[in-house]
Amino acid sequence: MRSTDLEGWAEDFSYDYYRRLLETLRTTFELRTLSEYRSDRSPDDRVAFVRHDVDVCLERAVEMAELEYELGVRSTYMVLPDTPLYDLEEERDLLHLIHEFGHEIALHCDLSGVGPDEPVGDDGLTPSERRRIDGAKRCLEELGIDPVDSVSFHRPSERVLEGPRTIDGMVNAYNPELLSAYVSDSSGRWREGDPLESIVANASADRLQVLTHPVWWGETHEPPLERFAAVADRFDASDPRTYEELVSIYAPYGERIDADRVLA
Numbered sequence: 001m002r003s004t005d006l007e008g009w010a011e012d013f014s015y016d017y018y019r020r021l022l023e024t025l026r027t028t029f030e031l032r033t034l035s036e037y038r039s040d041r042s043p044d045d046r047v048a049f050v051r052h053d054v055d056v057c058l059e060r061a062v063e064m065a066e067l068e069y070e071l072g073v074r075s076t077y078m079v080l081p082d083t084p085l086y087d088l089e090e091e092r093d094l095l096h097l098i099h100e101f102g103h104e105i106a107l108h109c110d111l112s113g114v115g116p117d118e119p120v121g122d123d124g125l126t127p128s129e130r131r132r133i134d135g136a137k138r139c140l141e142e143l144g145i146d147p148v149d150s151v152s153f154h155r156p157s158e159r160v161l162e163g164p165r166t167i168d169g170m171v172n173a174y175n176p177e178l179l180s181a182y183v184s185d186s187s188g189r190w191r192e193g194d195p196l197e198s199i200v201a202n203a204s205a206d207r208l209q210v211l212t213h214p215v216w217w218g219e220t221h222e223p224p225l226e227r228f229a230a231v232a233d234r235f236d237a238s239d240p241r242t243y244e245e246l247v248s249i250y251a252p253y254g255e256r257i258d259a260d261r262v263l264a
Contacts, residue, residue, distance in 0.1 A: 008189030014221040015067055018212075022073055024196050025050070025210065028203045033104040034076040035149035037171050037178065037207075048208045050075035051173060053108050053152060055249050057231045058086050058094045060214035069101040078108035078152045078173070081139035084242045085235065092143050099145065106150035107170065109136045111160065124163045133168050155248060173209070181205035187250060188216050188224025225252050 025031060029048035037049060050068075054061045054077055061077055068075055077098050081088055088095060099105050111129050118126035125133070133151065140148045152173035153160050165175045172178075183190060183198045192198045195210070202208050216227055228250050237243045237257050247254030 008187075008191040009194050010189050010224055011194070012221050013185075013188070013216045013218065013224070013227060015063075015217060015219055017221070018064070018067065018217055019071065021195055021199070021210075022050070022068070022071055024199050025208075026073075028199070029208060031073055031075070033074055033150070034106060034171050034173055034178075035104050039165060039177060044206070046203075046206055046208075048210060049178065050210050050212075051152065052077045052212050052214055053154070054079045054086075055083075055108075055154065055213055056085050056215040056228075056246075058091050060217065060231070062094050062097055064212075064214045064217060065098040065101045065103050068103070074102045074104070076104040076106050076150055078106045078150070079140070080108045080110060080154060081136045082110065084239065084245050088139070088143055095143065095145065104150065105140070105145045105148070106152070107133075107137055107140055107148050108152050108154055109133050110154040111157070112155055120159065122164075123167060124159050125167070130168070137168060137170070178207065178209050181208040182211070183208070184211040185213060185216055186211070188213075188228065224250070225256065228253050229256065 025048045029046045031048050031050060034049050034051055041047070050073070052061060052064065052075060065077065079088060079095065095105060109132065111132060114126070114128045114132050118128055120126055137148050149170055150173060151167055151170040156174055161174050161179065162176065163172050163174055165177065166172055181202045183192045183195050185195070190198070199208070215231055216224060218227060222230070232246050232253055235242050235246065237246060243257070
């Protein structure tokens, strides 16, 4: 994916705009964590689930969690137990701080490269993928995050997007019921357009999932590449695993690194 291939709305990633987004949500929806999702609720209940996939930086997640706490909002923070970009064991204090703000800590699990040639079960997962999920869940529990009640997938495959309502006892953020009305800032772009307009357009939905990635947000607006680079430049991109992870999250950053290497 080249930077020119990215489409969508990216005009304001400031915390002030995020506050407006939450207030707009609250005019129509009751805000809940993913673990509070119930498939048997009344269709007259309009519920929004605010979810954050923490792909890059726990410090940015803490900033967003504190902002939400000040507004009386509880949301779900999905964290990766195995990533070259942060270490949950070393940064467990940040993880527990998010939890102390009243938010749900949940599992963000990377299934890439796991059991691609194995048979797929009724839940859409292979045996190796189920073992990966179970192991990642136990990693979070060992850090004092118990229970772990929700899961989302890092770079999900099409197969995973058709998954069941729950996986290993956890609410699956990618089950079809939670994707029927869905807006996301993936790759630093709201593909559905201005999210405030998208929320209004979905006002008749009985459930709406809003996904953000804390790495894109800050006190003032910055374009996605500059915002991402402000965090990513701290890492050693000469390490192959780190480079691959950064580029997989935001391909334009890889273009910039590669261009700098050529010029050097």
